Amino acid sequence: MVQYILRRILQAIPLLLIISFVLFAFTNSLGDPMAVFAESRQRPTAAEREMMRVRLGLDRPVIEQYIIWMVGNDWMLIDARGDGVELTPGTRQGVLRGDLGMSFVTRQPAWTRIEERLPATLTLMIPAYTITLILALAIGVYSATHQYTFLDNLITGAAFFFYSMPIFFIALLTIYIFSVQASRWDLPALPIGGTGNGSFVDLVVHMIMPVFCLVAIQLAAYVRFIRSSMVEVLGQDYIRTAHAKGLGQNTVVQRHALKNAALPLITLIGLDLPFLLAGAVVTERIFAWPGMGRLFIESFERADIPVMMAILMLLCLMVVTFQILTDIVYTWFDPRIRY
Amino acid sequence: MTTIQQVQPVVTLQPVKGRSNLQRSFARLGRHRMAIVGAALLTLVVLFVLIGSLVIPEREAVFNDPSRALQFPSAEHPFGTDVIGRDLLARTVYGGQVSLFVGVTAVIVQMFVGTLVGLVAGYMGGALDSLLMRLAEAMLSIPQLFLALIALRLFSDPTQFPDFEFLGRDYSSTMIVIVFVIGLTSWMRVARIVRSVVLSVKEQEYVTAARSIGARSGRIIFQHVLPNCLAPIIVSATLGVASAILLEAYLGFLGLGVRAPTPTWGNIMGQANSYINQWYYWFFPAVFIMLTTLGINFLGDGLRDAFDPRSLR
Numbered sequence: 059m060v061q062y063i064l065r066r067i068l069q070a071i072p073l074l075l076i077i078s079f080v081l082f083a084f085t086n087s088l089g090d091p092m093a094v095f096a097e098s099r100q101r102p103t104a105a106e107r108e109m110m111r112v113r114l115g116l117d118r119p120v121i122e123q124y125i126i127w128m129v130g131n132d133w134m135l136i137d138a139r140g141d142g143v144e145l146t147p148g149t150r151q152g153v154l155r156g157d158l159g160m161s162f163v164t165r166q167p168a169w170t171r172i173e174e175r176l177p178a179t180l181t182l183m184i185p186a187y188t189i190t191l192i193l194a195l196a197i198g199v200y201s202a203t204h205q206y207t208f209l210d211n212l213i214t215g216a217a218f219f220f221y222s223m224p225i226f227f228i229a230l231l232t233i234y235i236f237s238v239q240a241s242r243w244d245l246p247a248l249p250i251g252g253t254g255n256g257s258f259v260d261l262v263v264h265m266i267m268p269v270f271c272l273v274a275i276q277l278a279a280y281v282r283f284i285r286s287s288m289v290e291v292l293g294q295d296y297i298r299t300a301h302a303k304g305l306g307q308n309t310v311v312q313r314h315a316l317k318n319a320a321l322p323l324i325t326l327i328g329l330d331l332p333f334l335l336a337g338a339v340v341t342e343r344i345f346a347w348p349g350m351g352r353l354f355i356e357s358f359e360r361a362d363i364p365v366m367m368a369i370l371m372l373l374c375l376m377v378v379t380f381q382i383l384t385d386i387v388y389t390w391f392d393p394r395i396r397y
Numbered sequence: 398m399t400t401i402q403q404v405q406p407v408v409t410l411q412p413v414k415g416r417s418n419l420q421r422s423f424a425r426l427g428r429h430r431m432a433i434v435g436a437a438l439l440t441l442v443v444l445f446v447l448i449g450s451l452v453i454p455e456r457e458a459v460f461n462d463p464s465r466a467l468q469f470p471s472a473e474h475p476f477g478t479d480v481i482g483r484d485l486l487a488r489t490v491y492g493g494q495v496s497l498f499v500g501v502t503a504v505i506v507q508m509f510v511g512t513l514v515g516l517v518a519g520y521m522g523g524a525l526d527s528l529l530m531r532l533a534e535a536m537l538s539i540p541q542l543f544l545a546l547i548a549l550r551l552f553s554d555p556t557q558f559p560d561f562e563f564l565g566r567d568y569s570s571t572m573i574v575i576v577f578v579i580g581l582t583s584w585m586r587v588a589r590i591v592r593s594v595v596l597s598v599k600e601q602e603y604v605t606a607a608r609s610i611g612a613r614s615g616r617i618i619f620q621h622v623l624p625n626c627l628a629p630i631i632v633s634a635t636l637g638v639a640s641a642i643l644l645e646a647y648l649g650f651l652g653l654g655v656r657a658p659t660p661t662w663g664n665i666m667g668q669a670n671s672y673i674n675q676w677y678y679w680f681f682p683a684v685f686i687m688l689t690t691l692g693i694n695f696l697g698d699g700l701r702d703a704f705d706p707r708s709l710r
């Protein structure tokens with residue numbers, strides 16, 4: 059087991075290296091981060107822009123920039139004033155030592171930018187995901203144990219319906235009904251966007267609509283997944299055996315069927331959990347939620363490469379970590395699997 | 398002396414009228430209720446954008462008149478007008494054509510790249526295989542919208558491509574950019590499916606037999622490998638159109654998709670985002686996006702059932 063985990067970690071390292079290099083090459087060689095400064099109030103001259111490029115090290119070849127990004131530049135002298143003389147020792151420590159670089163736009167460490175946004179994203183995504191899972195388990199199991207009844211058909215139809223809906227449609231509809239129309243009819247209206255005034259109650263009130271939308275969008279896929287794996291398990295011989303030895307329906311479903319049907323669900327959750335960190339770009343945009351999705355879009359629009367790279371690498375690291383964790387957790391739940 | 402008589406066979410063997418697997422699958426599809434509903438929905442949407450463009454001239458979709466901005470739906474403008482007074486019915490019709498076109502062509506790109514990568518990886522094996530599969534894995538570990546944004550940077554300056562004219566209508570160059578952005582960021586699952594089919598087919602006896610009589614790789618690929626990939630490719634292409642249309646809509650919604658003057662369902666939604674009070678502004682394009690993806694998902698689900706070798710009906 060330990061050997062297996064070690065091997066997986068060793069395999070993950072080259073993968074992360076490939077990802078980081080490809081992403082770095084793409085984000086860096088395309089688009090000019092200096093173009094943003096050209097639109098600022100004090101428009102820099104061409105010479106000043108060139109100097110800034112040199113100071114940020116953007117004039118170096120991509121491969122050299124990548125190495126600096128990885129291991130830092132405190133072991134070499136850099137041209138800090140942009141006058142062609144390399145005198146000042148570098149200050150960057152590199153990703154491998156936990157330095158994700160400075161944001162081009164705000165001049166803060168990229169990690170600080172992420173730290174600012176991550177809590178907001180998690181406050182939104184974790185409750186939404188938890189509610190989705192609980193509802194999906196309840197609905198999916200009901201649907202599977204009541205196959206081809208009216209309610210099951212209704213659930214399957216509704217699942218398809220919500221699965222096909224673009225999230226902005228649900229979001230705009232809920233805003234229109236519960237904010238716009240509700241205030242028109244003098245009913246208590248829900249706030250349209252933002253995170254509220256800081257109090258917990260206000261935060262929850264602001265979360266109702268975005269969480270509802272996220273649940274509505276995600277739920278369908280999970281319900282369909284749980285229903286189909288439940289249906290498969292319910293057709294197994296050991297379920298018939300359990301029924302035959304006189305166990306009640308609830309015991310059979312909970313103790314025998316659900317436990318086995320939950321196994322593929324673990325893999326699905328393990329694959330989806332890291333993506334919660336990415337936030338929900340469109341939902342955050344509509345509800346003015348200051349999360350990671352919006353941070354990525356903002357960094358993208360301003361060509362803030364260090365922040366983009368920091369977000370992307372954080373995600374990839376999480377995906378890889380969760381894949382390994384999922385495999386480990388899986389062996390606990392399914393003792394048939396040995397590594 | 399006994400004469401040997403010609404014995405007439407009791408049963409005459411008649412050539413069985415063969416139906417290929419594909420034909421059987423499509424017969425099964427015809428009996429799939431959801432698939433029929435899906436196909437009907439799609440037909441409705443396609444008829445809407447086609448007949449609509451015959452009835453409404455194209456200039457209606459771009460003609461603006463600020464004096465009639467944000468009008469409620471009326472007999473003259475059944476879907477109302479947008480913020481600069483363009484007729485939203487015309488924009489939904491012509492935007493729909495672009496959205497559907499982008500969805501289908503993006504999937505063609507996606508299928509081409511995916512099949513090619515899957516074939517090469519599965520057939521060649523070795524270092525190339527693991528490199529390509531690591532790349533697919535890497536791209537799968539980033540949300541597709543993020544990937545699309547990075548790919549958008551590839552074509553960072555949209556003005557470097559000229560706007561073009563096709564069949565007498567002007568289109569924004571960004572339309573082609575978006576097609577490739579979507580196609581090049583969604584091939585990974587197809588590549589994985591094709592690769593796994595290739596790996597299993599490669600070990601079959603008939604492939605060994607074909608190779609032993611001297612068939613070249615090209616012949617083996619086109620004669621034996623690709624036909625076996627056909628079913629999963631058709632299913633994922635169908636479902637892929639739905640996700641391509643959704644991705645186009647999300648990009649358009651964020652203001653990063655196809656640019657003016659070309660309308661799409663996505664960029665109409667993007668403009669309508671600030672006018673939530675005017676429900677007719679965002680409602681109709683969203684409904685059409687939904688009907689399209691719903692129809693495709695129904696159809697795709699039916700196709701999956703029809704091609705499933707376990708459902709032998």
